[in-house]
Structure formats: C-alpha cells, structure tokens
Amino acid sequence: MNALLFYPCPHRVTGNSQRIRRRIHRVLKQENLKGVIAIVLLAVVGFACNSTGEPHTIKSKDGKYEFTVPGNMSESPGLSKDAQLTAASKANELYVFVLANKKSDYASGQTLDHHTDILRKAVLDELKDGDATSPEKVTVNGNEARRYRVSGVRDGVKLAYFMTIVETADHFHHIWAWTEGSKAGENGPILNQIADSYRINP
Numbered sequence: 001m002n003a004l005l006f007y008p009c010p011h012r013v014t015g016n017s018q019r020i021r022r023r024i025h026r027v028l029k030q031e032n033l034k035g036v037i038a039i040v041l042l043a044v045v046g047f048a049c050n051s052t053g054e055p056h057t058i059k060s061k062d063g064k065y066e067f068t069v070p071g072n073m074s075e076s077p078g079l080s081k082d083a084q085l086t087a088a089s090k091a092n093e094l095y096v097f098v099l100a101n102k103k104s105d106y107a108s109g110q111t112l113d114h115h116t117d118i119l120r121k122a123v124l125d126e127l128k129d130g131d132a133t134s135p136e137k138v139t140v141n142g143n144e145a146r147r148y149r150v151s152g153v154r155d156g157v158k159l160a161y162f163m164t165i166v167e168t169a170d171h172f173h174h175i176w177a178w179t180e181g182s183k184a185g186e187n188g189p190i191l192n193q194i195a196d197s198y199r200i201n202p
Contacts, residue, residue: 060084065098068197070190080176087194094187096177096194103170112167116146119174123161127152140166141199147192151181160184164195173198 058075059066065084076088076095083097106115116135124130130152138145145166152159158181166173175198177191 058085058087064201065100066199066201067096067098067194069096069194070094085198092187093180093183094177094190095179096175096191098198099174099176101172101174103172106172112144112146112165112172115167115172116148116165119163119165120148120150123150123163124152127154127159129153138164138196140164140196143168143200147195149184149188151184158182160188162188162191162195164192164198166198168200173200 055068055070057066057068067085067087069087070089072092073087073089073094073096076086077083079086079088079095079097080099082099084100085098086096088095103110113135120132120135124132127150130150132150133148135146135148138147143166145164147162147164150161150163160179160181160183162177162179164175164177166175175195177195179187179191
C-alpha cells in the first residue's frame with residue numbers, strides 16, 4: 001500500500017467552508033493524483049541514501065522555510081507541487097509537507113481557531129469512519145499553532161493525519177503529516193517532532 005495515493009492537499013482557496021471542502025474533494029479523487037504518483041515512484045530510489053544517519057535539515061529553495069527530519073527521510077517534491085517543504089520515507093510510511101498560505105487568500109478576519117476548524121471538518125468529510133481529536137494549542141518556534149489528529153479510511157486504507165496549523169502575521173502554515181493507521185502510534189511522535197522543528201527564517 002502506498003499512503004501517497006490518498007493525501008488531501010488544500011491548495012489556496014478563498015471564501016467559505018464549502019469551497020474548501022470542494023477543493024479537498026477534487027484533489028482526493030484518484031485521477032488527480034496520477035502525475036504525483038509517477039513523480040514519487042521516481043523519487044523512491046533516492047530515499048535509501050538517507051536510510052540511516054543523523055537528523056538533517058531540509059530548506060525551501062528560497063531558504064525562508066525549514067524543518068528537521070530523521071535520517072531516513074528525504075526531500076520529496078512529488079508530494080505536492082505547491083509545497084514549500086516536503087519530506088518522505090516510503091519504507092517507514094512517513095510523509096510530510098508544508099503549505100504557506102497567505103491570509104489574504106481566505107475570508108477576511110478568519111481566526112486561527114476558525115481556520116483550523118474548517119480544515120479539520122473538511123478532511124473528516126472525505127474519510128470513511130473518520131475520527132478527530134480536538135485541536136490542541138501549541139507553540140511552534142514562538143508562533144501560535146493548533147494541532148490535531150484525524151484518522152479514517154480512504155479507498156479501503158486506514159490512514160492517520162497529524163495536522164499542525166501555524167499562524168504568523170500574514171500566513172497560515174499548514175503542516176500536513178501522515179502515515180498508515182497501523183503505524184500511527186509509532187510514527188505520530190516523529191511527525192509531530194518534525195512539525196515542532198518548523199522554522200520561518202527572516
């Protein structure tokens with residue numbers, strides 16, 4: 001099973017929760033992911049080079065964003081063409097990417113709690129037997145954030161998403177991290193640690 005087939009990727013949206021739900025639904029549709037799958041399969045060969053070793057930092061092309069990942073994870077642009085950061089370990093079923101979304105792309109005055117709630121409900125709507133924890137208040141490198149876990153079944157496969165939404169002055173940063181449902185207990189702390197390492201450079 002390849003968990004890469006089922007990630008929900010909310011691209012930039014404007015307007016209300018219905019629009020966000022429609023966008024997530026479209027991206028989840030299998031036909032929209034064929035190109036991504038091909039890129040990821042080509043990238044899998046590169047995962048082995050960091051199968052062991054110390055944690056390392058991955059930076060965005062412009063150097064503005066970064067996070068630290070275990071030695072068995074490598075940059076994986078195929079996860080999302082719009083992401084500022086990506087990393088994956090197919091062998092260990094660890095996947096993460098970051099989308100830095102401008103607040104101006106969303107409804108005016110949207111708070112972090114409201115924004116988090118809309119995304120949480122939208123993902124739940126796309127999963128069978130979906131279940132989610134309540135958002136937890138956390139701090140990521142000095143920035144206010146919310147974190148929650150969503151689990152459920154998509155196309156017969158159980159997945160667990162560990163979501164962290166970070167607010168800065170002009171952006172909502174979506175840290176999408178996920179794994180197979182059976183590995184949630186083992187991989188969840190690792191994915192949250194990656195989210196905690198997320199940094200925005202001046």
